Amino acid sequence: MSIIDVKNVDYYYQDGERQRYILKNTTVSFDKGTFYTILGQSGSGKTTFLSLISGLDAPQKGDVLFENKNIKDIGYETFRRNDISIVFQQYNLVPYLTAVENVLVPMAITENKLPDDPKSVAYNLLDYIGIVESKANRMVNQLSGGEQQRVAIARALATNVDVILADEPTGNLDEDMEQEIVDIFKNLAHQHNKCVIVVTHSNEIAQQSDKTYLLRKGVLTAYE
Ligand SMILES: Nc1ncnc2c1ncn2[C@@H]1O[C@H](COP(=O)(O)OP(=O)(O)OP(=O)(O)O)[C@@H](O)[C@H]1O
Numbered sequence: 264m265s266i267i268d269v270k271n272v273d274y275y276y277q278d279g280e281r282q283r284y285i286l287k288n289t290t291v292s293f294d295k296g297t298f299y300t301i302l303g304q305s306g307s308g309k310t311t312f313l314s315l316i317s318g319l320d321a322p323q324k325g326d327v328l329f330e331n332k333n334i335k336d337i338g339y340e341t342f343r344r345n346d347i348s349i350v351f352q353q354y355n356l357v358p359y360l361t362a363v364e365n366v367l368v369p370m371a372i373t374e375n376k377l378p379d380d381p382k383s384v385a386y387n388l389l390d391y392i393g394i395v396e397s398k399a400n401r402m403v404n405q406l407s408g409g410e411q412q413r414v415a416i417a418r419a420l421a422t423n424v425d426v427i428l429a430d431e432p433t434g435n436l437d438e439d440m441e442q443e444i445v446d447i448f449k450n451l452a453h454q455h456n457k458c459v460i461v462v463t464h465s466n467e468i469a470q471q472s473d474k475t476y477l478l479r480k481g482v483l484t485a486y487e
Pocket residue numbers: 276277285303304305306307308309310311312464
């Protein structure tokens with residue numbers, strides 16, 4: 264059974280009198296244990312697609328299902344808090360907190376059952392992702408870009424969700440760092456059975472994913 268189903272979704276922006284379609288009658292499913300990329304040029308609607316499957320925005324027509332339940336019925340806020348995590352290009356960390364404090368933030372918000380000692384879990388997650396304890400205790404704005412993105416991924420894992428979404432997660436990083444981050448995503452899908460969906464304009468990243476969809480002129484097609 265798929266974990267996310269997009270069913271017959273239309274999404275458009277009103278542009279004066281005209282409706283500008285970003286998605287037209289889109290149907291697609293995503294499974295656990297798989298690393299997906301959504302490939303599209305700038306302005307093709309990748310971020311919009313991610314907003315719809317993360318419950319940050321709602322389609323004008325059609326439905327998004329999580330574990331066969333409509334996310335509208337789960338409640339968008341509840342869905343965002345408990346069922347998915349997002350990694351952003353700009354990291355979106357809280358600059359005046361340490362790395363480990365950033366990882367603790369979603370743990371304080373989620374309703375998911377968490378281990379008794381969230382702090383040691385946060386240190387373990389950071390360590391797993393390559394941030395040792397001395398760095399975990401630093402303010403995040405004193406870490407490099409690649410390190411900050413690792414903290415953002417550890418934060419995405421903190422609530423133990425099955426779906427990890429990412430919007431151009433390596434857009435600010437050099438090639439070596441990009442490869443390390445892509446390897447982490449692969450590992451999360453293949454060793455930890457997560458559903459990982461990365462939107463990107465990078466063919467190099469798409470080639471390393473298990474399945475790629477191309478978004479162009481409102482149409483999402485499987486890319487072989
Ligand atoms: N709130 C809005 N109102 C009207 N048009 C919008 C709005 N948000 C986005 N758009 C337009 O919709 C199109 C798709 O935007 P989106 O940000 O989803 O594309 P993208 O593929 O993520 O682009 P990029 O890679 O440059 O971030 C763009 O042309 C954008 O200008």
